[in-house]
Amino acid sequence: MRVTLHQDKCVASGQCVLAAQEVFDQRDEDGVAVLLDDNPPAEAHDDVRHAAAVCPALAITLAES
Amino acid sequence: MTDTLTDTASDTGPEPGYPIDRSPRCPFSPPAGLRELQATAPLRKVRLWNGSAAWLVTRYEELRALAGDPRISSDILRPGFPQVSLGSLERARRQTSFLVMDDPAHARLRRMVTGPFAVKRIQAMRPEIQRLVDELIDTMLAGPSPADLVREFALPLPSLVICHLLGVPYADHAFFQRNSAALLNRNSADRATEAQRILTDYLDGLIGEKLARPADDLLSALATEQVATGLLERRDLTAIAILLLVAGHETTANMIALGTLALLRHPDQLDALRATDDPARIAAAVEELLRQLTVVQTGLRRVALEDIEIGDQMIRAGEAVILAIDAANHDAAVFSEPDRLDLGRDARHHVAFGYGVHQCLGQQLARVELQVVYGTLYRRVPTLRLAGDPAELPYKHDSIVYGVHELPVAW
Numbered sequence: 001m002r003v004t005l006h007q008d009k010c011v012a013s014g015q016c017v018l019a020a021q022e023v024f025d026q027r028d029e030d031g032v033a034v035l036l037d038d039n040p041p042a043e044a045h046d047d048v049r050h051a052a053a054v055c056p057a058l059a060i061t062l063a064e065s
Numbered sequence: 066m067t068d069t070l071t072d073t074a075s076d077t078g079p080e081p082g083y084p085i086d087r088s089p090r091c092p093f094s095p096p097a098g099l100r101e102l103q104a105t106a107p108l109r110k111v112r113l114w115n116g117s118a119a120w121l122v123t124r125y126e127e128l129r130a131l132a133g134d135p136r137i138s139s140d141i142l143r144p145g146f147p148q149v150s151l152g153s154l155e156r157a158r159r160q161t162s163f164l165v166m167d168d169p170a171h172a173r174l175r176r177m178v179t180g181p182f183a184v185k186r187i188q189a190m191r192p193e194i195q196r197l198v199d200e201l202i203d204t205m206l207a208g209p210s211p212a213d214l215v216r217e218f219a220l221p222l223p224s225l226v227i228c229h230l231l232g233v234p235y236a237d238h239a240f241f242q243r244n245s246a247a248l249l250n251r252n253s254a255d256r257a258t259e260a261q262r263i264l265t266d267y268l269d270g271l272i273g274e275k276l277a278r279p280a281d282d283l284l285s286a287l288a289t290e291q292v293a294t295g296l297l298e299r300r301d302l303t304a305i306a307i308l309l310l311v312a313g314h315e316t317t318a319n320m321i322a323l324g325t326l327a328l329l330r331h332p333d334q335l336d337a338l339r340a341t342d343d344p345a346r347i348a349a350a351v352e353e354l355l356r357q358l359t360v361v362q363t364g365l366r367r368v369a370l371e372d373i374e375i376g377d378q379m380i381r382a383g384e385a386v387i388l389a390i391d392a393a394n395h396d397a398a399v400f401s402e403p404d405r406l407d408l409g410r411d412a413r414h415h416v417a418f419g420y421g422v423h424q425c426l427g428q429q430l431a432r433v434e435l436q437v438v439y440g441t442l443y444r445r446v447p448t449l450r451l452a453g454d455p456a457e458l459p460y461k462h463d464s465i466v467y468g469v470h471e472l473p474v475a476w
Contacts, residue, residue: 011172011422012179014187014429019413028186031179054414056424058133 001045002063005035009059016060019051020044033059083111083121083387084363086462092455093327093357094404095391099123103392108378111387114251119147119385120378121364123392125399125416127375132388132421136371139423141165146368147385149465152254156261160300162308164423171422177291178305179426181230181283187429190226194437197225202445211452211475218442219321219472220314223434227313230430231306232275232282233268241267245311249465251363261307268306272299283309309427316360317431319461319468321438324354326458326472328443329451331406338408339443347440350408351432354439356415357406359391362467365419390416448476 003023005016012031016024023044025034040048052060085096094100102109103123111121122128131137140146141157142165148154157165163174180186205217220242228235247253247260272288279285284306291297328335338350364387373380380386394415395403418425425431443449452475459470 011175011424012183012426013418013424014182014184015424017184018429018432026183026185027180028183029180030176031183032176050413056133056420057422 001040001048001065003035003038003040003048004061004063005033006059006061007032007034009057011057011059013056015054015056016051019054020047023048024051080110080112080118083113083119087362087460087467089456089458089460092458092460093323093330093406095359095362095389095395099389099392100395103396108376108380113147113385114150115148117147117385119387120380121387121389123389123396125393125396128388128390128393128416129420130375131367131373131386132365132416132419134373134421136369136373137367137386137421138167138370139165139171139367140167141366143368145383145385147366147387149363149366150251150254150257152258156258160261160265160304160307162301162304164308168422174297174301174305175426177287177297178283178309182426182429184429187433190230190430191433191437193229194222194226194434195441197222198437198441199445202442206446206476211473214325214472214474215318215322215469216471219325220318222321222438223314223317226430226434227310230283231309231313232280232284233271233306233310237267241310242314245315246464248307248311249315250463251465252463264307264310265303268310269299269303272302272306312425313427313430315466317434319360319466320354320358320431320435322472323358323360323468324435324439325442325449325474326451326455326469327354327358327406328439329449329474330455334406334408335443338439339447342440342444344436344440346408347436348432349411349413350439351435352412352415353406353408353410354435355417356394356400356412358467359394359415359417360467361417361419361465362391363387363465364389364391365421365423388420390419446476450475 010032016033017026023037023040025036027034052062085098087096107124109121110118113119122131163171201218201221224238225235244260244264247256250257275285275288279289287302292299292302367386369380369382369384371382397403418428452473461468
């Protein structure tokens with residue numbers, strides 16, 4: 001799985017961090033999401049899919065292999 | 066041909082009025098009339114208070130598609146925008162926050178305030194929120210029973226928390242709580258406009274104090290880093306301050322009181338919640354109560370910028386659109402048996418905080434407050450019960466945010 005985060009779209013809702021803390025974090029100054037791991041391990045895939053599904057700004061795209 | 070699409074609108078007869086009151090017999094679910102529309106005409110024109118028409122969107126999938134669609138505007142000043150009440154346009158002409166602006170202005174202003182609401186910074190506030198919850202419960206238990214849970218607990222907690230975060234003196238709580246409630250009332254335009262003026266004067270004065278003597282709080286940071294440097298107009302900060310103060314306590318307060326009422330009316334669910342101290346189960350309970358109760362009851366208001374074809378309908382450029390998040394959170398296609406309160410279900414994809422770029426920026430704060438409240442109150446007060454007839458409770462039918470004005474409880 002390849003994860004792409006579009007920071008320009010992010011509205012800092014924090015939904016991705018709530019869903020997958022190992023894969024997403026937020027910038028301290030404005031809460032914009034930060035991608036920690038663009039190729040997360042298999043056990044994180046469900047959480048990352050959930051993060052992408054609930055992102056209100058459609059800022060996370062996934063390429064599943 | 067597209068005219069036919071609009072005109073046949075899957076139904077005949079006059080447009081139903083919106084919003085619709087919830088039934089006192091079914092206070093935890095969206096109004097029956099809304100569910101009917103969802104089942105028979107999920108994209109339907111409705112008639113608003115001023116006689117204007119708006120498309121009402123009641124199904125989850127279409128609601129999310131439209132809420133995330135850049136061809137939809139949140140600009141309250143744009144012609145065709147479905148005003149929520151008499152006076153709301155006049156108030157918006159005087160003052161608007163980024164809640165009712167489009168990008169790029171919205172994004173620029175929103176990002177100035179999102180930092181302190183990030184997940185980890187809110188998580189760091191949990192011990193302080195726990196301390197406040199414990200203190201409020203101590204005080205309530207030391208007083209007479211029965212008591213009004215709204216006044217003793219549900220309203221003070223989020224007010225204390227947002228005051229602390231913004232740097233608003235809690236000593237002024239009776240004043241700003243009264244005016245916040247007035248601002249959200251749909252049926253009293255003059256009083257709402259007066260409340261806007263009063264809160265504007267109050268917060269503008271407070272911003273002046275923060276500029277002169279900055280403290281360690283969000284309003285001081287915004288005043289010194291954004292206003293003093295010319296990046297933000299002082300009047301825009303006042304609008305932001307009103308938004309955060311009002312949204313920061315009214316919504317959560319209603320979730321605390323209405324959530325408690327819902328749990329007291331569903332003792333099996335309350336017992337299960339009381340029996341656990343597992344943070345994951347408490348968090349799941351919060352999401353389910355957010356979904357079930359969806360206290361924002363007048364929909365997300367939008368206006369189409371272009372023609373949008375959706376479902377079997379055509380929304381024309383300039384037409385008003387209302388996204389009924391309460392109905393969408395009870396869409397059986399997404400949440401099975403949607404009217405059943407089931408604290409064990411996975412409800413994390415609800416839209417109680419909205420959807421799209423305007424999704425609630427304080428949602429992580431609301432979550433932590435509710436997790437601490439629901440995880441503490443019923444364990445510390447195991448005999449908590451309703452002191453009165455549930456059918457007689459004063460429900461907030463005339464407010465943008467649903468809830469109860471009072472909740473008499475005994476223990």
